[in-house]
Amino acid sequence: MFRKFTLRVPVLCLALVLIIVGAVCVVVLEKTQLIIAGxxxxSIAILLCGLVFYAGIVLIISMFENETMLSIALLLPSMVAVAIFVYGFIGWSIRVSLTQWKGLNPNYAWAGLKQYYLLFNNNPRFVIDVRNTGMFTVGFIxxxxxxxxxxAILLDQKLKGEALFRGIFLFPMSISFIASGVVWxxxxxxxxxxxxxxxNLIFQKLGLDSLIxxxxxxxxxxxxxxxVLPAVxxxxxFTMALYMGGMRSISDDLREAARVDGASEFQIYQYIILPLLQPVTLSAVIILAHMSLKIFDLIVALxxxxxSLDVPGIYMWTTTFDGTNYAQGAAIGVLMLISVAVLVIxxxxxxxxxxxxx
Amino acid sequence: MIRRVLSHTFFYIILLAMAAFYLLPIYLMLLTSVKPFNQVDLKTMWALPINGLHIENFIAGYKQLAPNINNSLMMVIPEALLSSLLGSLNGYLLAKWKFRGSNLVFTLILFGMFIPYQSILIPLVKFMQAIKLYGDIPGLILVHIIYGIPITTLIFRNYYAGIETEILEAGKIDGAGLMGLYRYIMLPLSAPSFAVVIIWQFTQAWNEFLFAVILTNQSHWPVTVALNNLAGSQLVQWNVLMAATLLAALPTLLVYLFLGRYFLRGLMAGALKG
Incomplete structure (x- = not known):
């Protein structure tokens, strides 16, 4: 592993400076407070100084000319961040969900699966949540x-103004769920x-009273x-863009061949394009389903x-931060995670x- | 020929109807936001404003949201820049310097993009309180950068994977190391990808609500939280609320209008390989 080592004095000096400066700053900051503009x-300064310290170590590693080691060393900060903030915190949430922590002070007394039991037995609100999520997910997808x-099929007809229509259909994606919820x-x-x-007023004016x-x-x-309406x-x-991407990757030769064989435009879609789009549909279903399982802000704004419109994301929020029932909130969060994980993993x-x- | 004209007319009718559906909410927002309050009536909701446009609603809306728009900007700009740098480095390493298990590492990182944040919320709040970053913008920036690692890494990795390895081989022969190749070959080629990631992170952080509402206190609320609060308060006039909503949505709408191409690419990357 350490077959090669090229000592480069300037690099070593820089590395040592970084290590010393970083370490000293971390120690000093630990003992004081850094307040800028109120x-x-x-903590952020400590993190940055820690990164300076680590940069020195990476410089020393770089002198070994072992690129695999250097690659891992450079990835390490991100890996550690994800390991703590995603996997560590998931583990911590699971731990909280197995306690009876209620109230502002942490209470890690073991309660086993009690919180899950309470959610699934005699909890009318959670029943509503599951039903609402199911309803929303099916409708939305x-x-x-x-x-x-x-x-996507309409825009595939090479009509004039395609770009304009595509732009119009895509722009709501750039708006927040909150803003969209307020308007809808x-x-x-x-x-x-x-x-x-x-x-309803438009429907009445148009004489479409049955739509009110x-x-x-x-x-x-x-x-x-x-x-589901604002979400759709x-x-x-976005779904249209996914399908358009899929259609673009189907070669025109294939369509031409089918036309030569006497297939109508309708048959071309039925027998060639739609079957080839199945992987796109799968991707789209997974992306959309994971969004709808964690739908939160849109329903808050709406x-x-x-x-009556409760979903697990909101239940978790109110239970934890308004009701200070941390153990139950954690259990809801973990259940949401499981539902997404089953789909995404x-x-x-x-x-x-x-x-x-x- | 006639069939073709007929079918095209039919297609256009559907497309125009759909376009009307997509534009309706924006039309209503614009319409209401330029009416004076005495014309904001339930019955005349769809009527055009009488006696000219009232731009002062936007001033009133801006007064309501100005501190929050400022908070959002202070959060979003450093967040987008830093997370694109981090994503670029990660993407480069995971695309061009694969080691045993690097695909597993990538997949494990990617999972972080899909989790419902409710499942990490309690530890996150406790952790942020412990390191005294709870309640203010710097903490929110840190959180957005960390939970942005998966998507930024994904976009850059896919982009770098498409760059020929031969270019790197040529650089290696000239004596460049891992960082040298990144600095002198990859980074200069990365401008389009940086545009995609910066725009994506900007939009995401601007529109994000859950972290914002949980991790900041009222004086540091970003614009989404303030807007939701404004809409729920019932004290604000509708015309002002609509103007405020439009203002809150404006930065991302402008980004979409002028840089839509890059925005779309970020969107597609979210679907992995589509």
Whole structure:
């Protein structure tokens, strides 16, 4: 491993300076406070000095001319950060979910699976949450796939103004769920009679009275289906872009060959393009499903924490930070993680396998 | 020929109808935000403003959100720059200096992009309180950078994987080491990818709500939290609220309008290989 070592004096000197400066700064900062413009950034300064110290070590490693070792050394800070903030914290959350921690002071007394038991037995709110999430996920995925695929096929017809339409269908993606929830909350105003407004008012004026609806205030479980509308508005364009990317990778020769064989345009889509788009659909379903399983801000902005529109993300938030029931909040978080992991881990493993084959 | 014209007309009708659906909320926002308060009535919600445009709503909206827009900018700019640098280094190493297990490391990092943040929220809050970064913008920047590592690494790695290894081999023959190759060959080629990542991180952090609402206190709220609060307060006039919503969405909308190409690429990277 250390076959080669080229001593370069200037590099060594720089490395030693970095190591000493970094170490001294860390020790000094540990004992004082660094406040700039009213912000206490001691911890960030310690982190930066630690990185300076580490840069010195990396410089010394670089003199070994072992590129694998250097590569790992340079990746290490990110790996450590992810190891702590993702995996360490997940482990910590699981630990909290197995306690009876209630109230502001940590209480790690063991409670086994009690929190999970409480969620699944006689907890009407969690039942609503699971039902709402299911409703939202199905509606959201179907809506995005159908509209996204439809738009992609339409834009595949080489019509004039394609770029403009594509831009219009995609722009909602750049807006926050909060802003979108605020506007759609107004559009989907459920008021009736002479207070009728929003989309209902348009329907009334157009004589489409049968379309007038209570929107997300409709009695559950159907009210939740309407919260899908803003979500589809935001992400069907993304789904369309995924399908367009897939269609572009299908060679024109294939279509031409089918045309020569006498296939109609409809048949070309039915027998050639749609089957070839299946991997895109799979990707899209996984991306959209993981978004909908953790949907949070849109529902906050739209439903203002109404119980009828509750989802696990909001339940976790209110239970933990308003109700200070940390153990239960952690259990909800862990359940959300499991639901996403079941979906995403096979996808990631599959992705890794195909990468390795390349 | 006639069939073709007919079908094209039909396609255009659908496309125009869909375009109307996508533009409707923005139209309503614009419309309401330029009306004076006495014209903001439920019944005339869709009517055009009478007696000219009232830009003062935007001034009122800006007054409501100015400190928060400032907070968001102070968070988003350093966050986007730093996380793109970090992602570039990680992406380079994972694309061009593979070691045994590097694909596993990459996959483990990638998983961090999909987790629901509720599953790490309690430890995160306790940790940030312990290191005294709770409640203010620097802590939020740190959190966004760390949880941004997966997506930034992914985008850069895919980009660097597409650069011919022969170029690096040529550099090696000229005596450049791992860092030399990065500095003199890869970085100068990375401008498009930096654009994608900076724009992506900018949009994400600007629009993010959960970390913002949990990790900052009221005086340091970013714009999403303030907007949500404004919308829930019922004290704000609708025209001002709509102007404020438009202002809050404006930076990312502008980025999309002018740099949409890069934004789209970031979007597609989120779907792994699509």
């Amino acid at each position: 912000k206490n950034i001691t 179907l809506g995005c796939l159908i509209i996204g695929l439809g738009l 909350g107004w559009l989907m105003n459920p008021a009736t009679g002479n207070r009728i407004t929003g989309l 609806s209570l929107w997300h205030s409709t009695p559950q479980p159907w009210g939740m289906a309407f919260t 508005w935001q992400l069907s364009g 439903g203002n924490k109404a119980i 096979p996808y990631l493993i599959n992705n890794m396998r195909t990468e390795t084959q390349l």
